[in-house]
Amino acid sequence: MQAFVVRDHAGGRSATWEEVADPSPAPGGVVVQVRAAALAWSDVLQMEGGYVGAVPDPPFVCGHEFAGEVVAAGEQAQHRPGDRVFGFLAGPGAFAEYVAAPSGLVRRTPDALSDLDAAAFTxxxxxxxxxxxxxxxxxxxxxxxxxxxxxxxxxxxxxxxxxxxxxxxxxxxxxxxxxxxxxxxxxxxxxxxxxxxxxxxxxxxxxxxxxxxxxxxxxxxxxxxxxxxxxxxxxxxxxxxxxxxxxxxxxxxxxxxxxxxxxxxxRLLAEQPELLEPSWNRLLCLLAAGRITPGVGLVVTPAGIRHGIEALRSRIVDGRVVIDFTVGTAS
The missing domain is CATH 3.40.50.720 (NAD(P)-binding Rossmann-like Domain)
Structure with a gap:
């Protein structure tokens, strides 16, 4: 599969689309075919080595937020193949055709919510x-x-x-x-x-x-x-x-x-997700009532991810930048 991989080079870091191995689900996890992924300024800082906080050493696949369809599930998983889901990875890895995630870090996507909006929400x-x-x-x-x-x-x-x-x-x-x-x-x-x-x-x-x-x-x-x-x-x-x-x-x-x-x-999602249940309940109710909107400000293709990065850098986007994986990946 194709994934956006950050690597160290003599002149600094760079990120490019590369072919990597397909993931497999853990016993309590799922593999999601990604249809959309959100690009945040924190992702850009992680790509470039300027993030204030813990980030894995390169090489790593960038990105944390995604939405798509479950294509494989472990025996103890809460979701099954065919489920539309959206979620967040505690560590980077979402900018890829397929993502392996613990079941507890993904939610069913409401029927009224598009994959683009779902990716931008979490x-x-x-x-x-x-x-x-x-x-x-x-x-x-x-x-x-x-x-x-x-x-x-x-x-x-x-x-x-x-x-x-x-x-x-x-x-x-x-x-x-x-x-x-x-x-x-x-x-x-x-x-x-x-x-x-x-x-x-x-x-x-x-x-x-x-x-x-x-x-x-x-x-x-x-x-x-x-x-x-x-x-x-x-x-x-x-x-x-x-x-x-x-x-x-x-x-x-x-x-x-x-x-x-x-x-x-x-860290909360990875270590104590139960603390966020009141937030999830409040937010999903507000979303269902139409009182809040995910706020997608710019949609780019995988091949156009650099445009999304520059838009964030230039502060010209109001809201979220989302990568639409339904149009294919970059080579």
């Missing part, structure tokens, strides 16, 4: 819900600041905060067009990364926000922590800038009566 919405609700404690009437609000997780978080009746949904994005997209998704107001502190102080009367969803890292993290209201929570889910936070000092936490928390959706 990481963005599960991360948003776990971060905002399970960890951040967001409830109706509370205020939230969502960074990178035109991207996959950010857009999902804005939608979710809006439908959960957050009292104030503030957002950041890097251009006027992307800020407009965040407001169209449900943000009350938006700002750039240079002036979001002014927006927060203005809209909250200087009190600060109750919850911050932080995914950029660097000084955006540091400045955001200082914008929390008393008993507020900053939830960090990564560092898309490639720069981890550096300057936050512990005395700030007790001086301002705030909390800083983290969420890693891949």
């Amino acid at each position: 990481t963005s919405f599960l991360t948003a819900d776990a971060a905002l609700v399970a960890v951040g404690g967001l409830t109706a009437g509370r205020s939230v600041l969502v960074h990178a609000a035109a991207g996959g997780v950010g857009r999902s978080a804005v939608q979710l905060a809006h439908v959960l009746d957050a009292g104030l949904v503030l957002a950041t994005a890097g251009s006027p067009a992307r800020r407009a997209a965040a407001e169209a998704a449900g943000a009350t107001a938006s700002a750039g990364y240079d002036d979001f502190a002014d927006l927060v102080r203005e809209r909250t009367g200087g009190r600060g926000v109750d919850v911050v969803l932080e995914s950029v890292g660097g000084d955006v993290f540091d400045r955001s922590a200082r914008l929390l209201a008393p008993f507020g929570r900053l939830v960090t889910i990564g560092a898309s800038s490639g720069t981890p936070p550096q300057r936050l000092k512990l005395p700030l936490l007790w001086q301002r009566s705030i909390s800083v928390c983290g969420v890693h959706i891949g």
Whole structure:
């Protein structure tokens, strides 16, 4: 089968479509013929060696999110051949014609959901819900600041905060067009990364926000922590800038009566998926009711994956980039 393989070379890393062995299902797992896979900025960072976090050493097959049809199943698997499913791999490996996955990491795809939309759903919405609700404690009437609000997780978080009746949904994005997209998704107001502190102080009367969803890292993290209201929570889910936070000092936490928390959706899915069942139930109900949408912003073919990478790099996509495997793979 064809797979998008990351390798080390003398000049750095590169990723190309290669022929690799077909996978086999584990006793409790399935093999899925991939019809769609989501390309995230974290995938790009992993390809290029700039990801802040654990990544396998090359060579490895890139990608985590996929949707398709079960073609083989182990004896103890929860799904059977012919089932439409979507899911997430705890480690990379989804950009391939076939994917082996534990049964517990895939869900039946709702009949009304296309494979393209299903591939785009898992990481963005599960991360948003776990971060905002399970960890951040967001409830109706509370205020939230969502960074990178035109991207996959950010857009999902804005939608979710809006439908959960957050009292104030503030957002950041890097251009006027992307800020407009965040407001169209449900943000009350938006700002750039240079002036979001002014927006927060203005809209909250200087009190600060109750919850911050932080995914950029660097000084955006540091400045955001200082914008929390008393008993507020900053939830960090990564560092898309490639720069981890550096300057936050512990005395700030007790001086301002705030909390800083983290969420890693891949580790939770792999190690304690039961903790995410409330999120799954809430999200699938909202999806079935049409109150949230997966937010596919760009569809590319396997041969056009470089276009998807450059679109993410240039920040010209609102929402998710999805690879359509039904049009074939690259040679």
